[in-house]
Amino acid sequence: MINDKRKAERRPVRYTAWVALKGDQLHGCVLHDVSETGGRIDIDESEAIPDQFMLMLARNGKARRKCRVVWRKPRQIGVTFQQPLADGERASLVPKFEADTDAGNATVETPGTVGTPETAKTT
Numbered sequence: 001m002i003n004d005k006r007k008a009e010r011r012p013v014r015y016t017a018w019v020a021l022k023g024d025q026l027h028g029c030v031l032h033d034v035s036e037t038g039g040r041i042d043i044d045e046s047e048a049i050p051d052q053f054m055l056m057l058a059r060n061g062k063a064r065r066k067c068r069v070v071w072r073k074p075r076q077i078g079v080t081f082q083q084p085l086a087d088g089e090r091a092s093l094v095p096k097f098e099a100d101t102d103a104g105n106a107t108v109e110t111p112g113t114v115g116t117p118e119t120a121k122t123t
């Protein structure tokens with residue numbers, strides 16, 4: 001049996017997100033297996049991601065989490081969230097993305113995109 005050291009139950013999800021880099025640069029990624037305390041992120045070039053960063057969960061930047069990397073693989077990183085979720089956010093684990101739920105404005109981002117969410121370019 002595998003010894004699971006996680007502090008909170010992980011739930012399988014698939015959310016488009018962005019890692020905030022220097023300046024206004026954002027690097028597209030996909031958030032998986034999220035819990036109240038952390039998650040797994042699929043990303044191109046995990047070596048380019050700093051040990052601590054802001055994870056943008058919505059295109060408008062209002063939903064975000066401060067993260068610390070706890071493990072790395074070439075195309076994945078495991079993170080812990082630096083601050084616990086507020087009580088109102090615990091039921092959904094990840095805040096709802098108002099801008100992203102509008103079917104007329106739906107977009108699909110993929111790991112490896114760089115830029116602001118509106119001007120992301122593939123690397």
